[in-house]
Amino acid sequence: MQKLSILGGGESGVGAAVLAKQQGYAVFVSDKSTIKTKYKAILDEHEIPWENGKHTEEKILSAPTIVKSPGIPEHVPIVQKAIEKGIAVISEIEFAFGFTKSTLIGITGSNGKTTVTNMIYHILKNAGLSVSMAGNIGDSFAYQVATNPKEIYVLELSSFQLDGIVNFRPNIAVITSITPDHLDRYNYEFEKYIYSKFQITKNQTEEDYLIYNADEESITNWIDHHEVKAQKLPMSSKSISRVNSICKQNNNIEININNKLFSMSLENLNVQGEHNAKNAMASSAVAKLLQIRKHTIRESMESFQGVEHRLEKVSQIDQVTFINDSKATNINATYYALDSMKHPTIWILGGVDKGNDYHELLPLVNEKVKSIICLGVDNSRIIEAYGNVVDELFETTSMQEAVAMAKHLAEANDQVLLSPACASFDLFENYEDRGRQFKDAVRKLA
Known part of the structure; x- marks a missing residue:
């Protein structure tokens, strides 16, 4: 044996x-x-x-x-x-791959991969297909292959999972974004992290597809200098004038695959924002590759509710809106969150620093943030970056304390945003635990 x-x-x-x-x-x-x-x-x-x-x-x-x-x-x-x-x-992903013949859709990226995974699953489920989500989300891939096999798996894949693959090969791969993250695990070398993400396509053949964010230099540079055997589908917020591309035109998603055009208005999406436009582009392209009906794609994208802990509106108390973005564990994710704020913002951040450059957020902090509440064991780098930028900066050591402080500081029409830009493991079990504690603390205020 x-x-x-x-x-x-x-x-x-x-x-x-x-x-x-x-x-x-x-x-x-x-x-x-x-x-x-x-x-x-x-x-x-x-x-x-x-x-x-x-x-x-x-x-x-x-x-x-x-x-x-x-x-x-x-x-x-x-x-x-x-x-x-x-x-x-x-990795467990590699091990499970050896025991399934199912169609595999693999999604990776520094940001957006959870939302895209959920969007694709939502579309395919609505289309009546035998499908499940796995990988970095829900029950593990291996456990599902053993106990609840499906014809299609939509796999959210972290760089850590991709580091341990040998033969794993998704039929469709999606790279949503590659921005600095987890650099503490990669000797603070961005190139090593990029390499890990591109492991998703290393075993793909000419029969497979790679959908990638063509607006990020880290991705396009890698593709320009390395062989990719899969059929490439670039995705851009700008117009791409060629066959086999996904782009945004006049507030529409336009997908051109083998001269077959699919178009959908972004105005009808249930989740808004530039980042969700990109997520919808990737998800709709996967659905088209799987030959899902246009009507089903449009209907699904209009009914998609978003993902827990990602810009999740928790409550409005005394005209102050509380938003849970606990899943923002890096600078780039928090950039999208701050960019989407429409009112003066009290920003709760901090945790385990993964090699963040907080100065990248300075323009948004200047424009959007009125107060900062640090929530972490060591907040020195945050204080160094923003101490002279905002009028009020406080340190807290529990979620209840942070939320109570935010409520005390907030005025009518302000927003309180939990978007930590850091991992959660100093004070919480994981980002879900952090987000749920935030929501519990907010609900106790009401």
């Missing part, structure tokens, strides 16, 4: 373990931290041996392959020892 070791007993690790057991592997799951009760229950139900709070090297390194959870960096000792021994270290 072939052995498989799994590092990390979270969503992806447990999903890979269930699939591996189903496929006849002798599986062992190891997590240096404490495995959550719900995941222990799944492992026990499937009679999969596990450990937490330690790594038993002898057991882990006895397998020819290790599935590594995306949150574990490559530089940790156990992973380095595995690599030195010639053990294959792969």
Whole structure:
């Protein structure tokens, strides 16, 4: 019986373990931290041996392959020892790929990938197709392949997941954007991060498609200097006068694939903003490639409600609007959030800094922000960047304190925006936990 070791007993690790057991592997799951009760229950139900709070090297390194959870960096000792021994270290996405013949749509990007994943899923579900979302969202890809197989998977893929692929090949790949993010994981080298994102297309063939944001130099430069075998579909907010392109013309989306034109008004979208126009362009193009009816695409895009924790209007209290953008974990995402603010803004930000250049936001801060509330363990770089820019800057250590401070500072017609520009792991479990705590704190004000 072939052995498989799994590092990390979270969503992806447990999903890979269930699939591996189903496929006849002798599986062992190891997590240096404490495995959550719900995941222990799944492992026990499937009679999969596990450990937490330690790594038993002898057991882990006895397998020819290790599935590594995306949150574990490559530089940790156990992973380095595995690599030195010639053990294959792969991602759960790569492992699951070997056991499915389904159509795969892979979406990656520094920003927009969650919204695009949800948009595509919404369209395909409305079209009556057998489809599910997986990857960085919902139940893991491997767990779904094992327990609830579908004909189409829409996969949200982080750079960490793509770092661990060997043969994984999506039929349609989408790159929404590549701006500096997670640079702490890539030795603060933007080029390495770009390379990781482009792993999504490395195994694609001439039969596959790559939809990409042609308005970003980081993406077009890479494509100009590297071979891409997939059929390329550039996406731009400007007019692109060639076959096989996606562009914005006179507030319309225009998609031209093999001389077949699809057009849709952006005015009818339920989610607004320049970034959502791009998201709609990518999603509609995927739907056209899958030959979804025009009417279904238009109807779906008009009914799409948006994504939790992404510019989510929580409440209006005493004429002050509270907006949850907890999913903004980098500077570029927060740029879109600040840019969309129409009234004086009290901005809550901070967390685990991933190599941010806060000065990129200075023009928007000058124009839009009246007060800043820091919410993080170490706010020194934020204070350094904005201390002399806004009249009021405060430090807080809990969401309840931050929201109460924002309510105290706000006047009628102001907006309170949680858009942290940072990861959440200093004070919160993840960005979802941070966003839910914000919403709970706001609702308690009412």
